[in-house]
Amino acid sequence: MTKPIDMSPWAGREDPEADSLRWHQVVEPLPQAPATPGVALVGFACDAGVARNQGRVGAAKGPRALRKALAPLAWHRLGPAYDAGDIACHGDSDMEAAQGRLAERVDALLAKSLLPIVLGGGHEVAFGSWSGLARHLEAGDGPAPRVGIINFDAHFDLRDPAHVRSSGTPFAQIAEGCESRGWPFHYACLGVSRAANTRALFNRAQELGVLVREDHEITPARLAAVGSELDAFIGRCDLIYLTLDLDVLPAAEAPGVSAPAAHGVPLALLEPLLSRVRDSGKLALVDLAELNPDFDIDGHTAKAAARLIHHLTLNS
Ligand SMILES: N=CN[C@@H](CCC(=O)O)C(=O)O
Numbered sequence: 477m478t479k480p481i482d483m484s485p486w487a488g489r490e491d492p493e494a495d496s497l498r499w500h501q502v503v504e505p506l507p508q509a510p511a512t513p514g515v516a517l518v519g520f521a522c523d524a525g526v527a528r529n530q531g532r533v534g535a536a537k538g539p540r541a542l543r544k545a546l547a548p549l550a551w552h553r554l555g556p557a558y559d560a561g562d563i564a565c566h567g568d569s570d571m572e573a574a575q576g577r578l579a580e581r582v583d584a585l586l587a588k589s590l591l592p593i594v595l596g597g598g599h600e601v602a603f604g605s606w607s608g609l610a611r612h613l614e615a616g617d618g619p620a621p622r623v624g625i626i627n628f629d630a631h632f633d634l635r636d637p638a639h640v641r642s643s644g645t646p647f648a649q650i651a652e653g654c655e656s657r658g659w660p661f662h663y664a665c666l667g668v669s670r671a672a673n674t675r676a677l678f679n680r681a682q683e684l685g686v687l688v689r690e691d692h693e694i695t696p697a698r699l700a701a702v703g704s705e706l707d708a709f710i711g712r713c714d715l716i717y718l719t720l721d722l723d724v725l726p727a728a729e730a731p732g733v734s735a736p737a738a739h740g741v742p743l744a745l746l747e748p749l750l751s752r753v754r755d756s757g758k759l760a761l762v763d764l765a766e767l768n769p770d771f772d773i774d775g776h777t778a779k780a781a782a783r784l785i786h787h788l789t790l791n792s
Pocket residue numbers: 529530531599631632633635643644645672673734735
């Protein structure tokens with residue numbers, strides 16, 4: 477028997493005027509057979525990846541905090557939004573199995589023609605999300621489409637998984653997964669902090685042909701140029717998996733993460749870049765990682781994350 481989906485985070489003010497809906501009034505528990513395609517939120521309540529990566533734990537509380545922050549936002553969408561519940565990770569030894577359960581859930585959502593939006597959890601969520609997309613693509617006919625991974629992050633998360641699999645390794649694990657399947661690895665990592673990534677990680681990114689833009693390169697003056705590079709990257713891919721590590725935002729905008737960014741890329745520059753991804757027509761999967769309510773300040777990080785979901789789903 478499956479547990480009923482906890483809809484208690486979906487609460488907030490209700491306006492008496494017509495046409496004044498908010499997310500909490502619209503989001504519904506995912507039905508067996510959704511009549512209309514839409515977005516499906518699924519939580520990944522997991523601290524194990526951050527703990528293994530020597531970080532500040534608390535991201536397991538991220539999915540609930542994110543739903544609560546999204547609940548009161550104004551509803552401007554056309555399509556439905558479903559809550560597909562949470563995948564919980566039960567301690568360190570359960571991390572890989574939890575990633576497997578997430579992959580199953582993502583695959584099932586994709587099979588229903590929904591856009592999964594996964595709410596982390598540490599960035600180990602990315603290996604589970606991508607594995608779900610990979611399963612879905614492997615089940616299809618014909619050659620696998622070229623998947624582009626766009627990660628907005630202060631970190632590459634390309635650490636060598638041979639040491640320990642963690643929130644610092646998902647894209648190296650995905651690169652291995654692509655290699656074993658004979659798939660190309662198309663990875664763009666935008667907002668990288670040179671100070672927060674070792675030479676080994678920069679070298680690995682270069683070996684893997686990663687499109688890299690550092691935090692200080694994403695400025696108002698260079699925004700159009702970075703946007704064009706992003707468009708060109710998207711143009712070389714058939715589908716996009718977008719993954720947002722909230723520590724790409726400056727610490728003042730996103731204090732509630734394991735490793736806050738001293739520089740970062742502000743929301744005001746991030747949103748126009750995300751609009752290009754959203755409007756590409758290729759977006760197949762989204763996740764948000766590293767929200768840690770224990771270190772948040774007055775919900776700033778949760779609100780920023782909720783706004784990002786709101787922005788990414790605005791035209792669907
Ligand atoms: N997912 C996060 N990863 C960063 C954390 C860095 C830090 O804790 O300072 C990383 O492994 O590089």
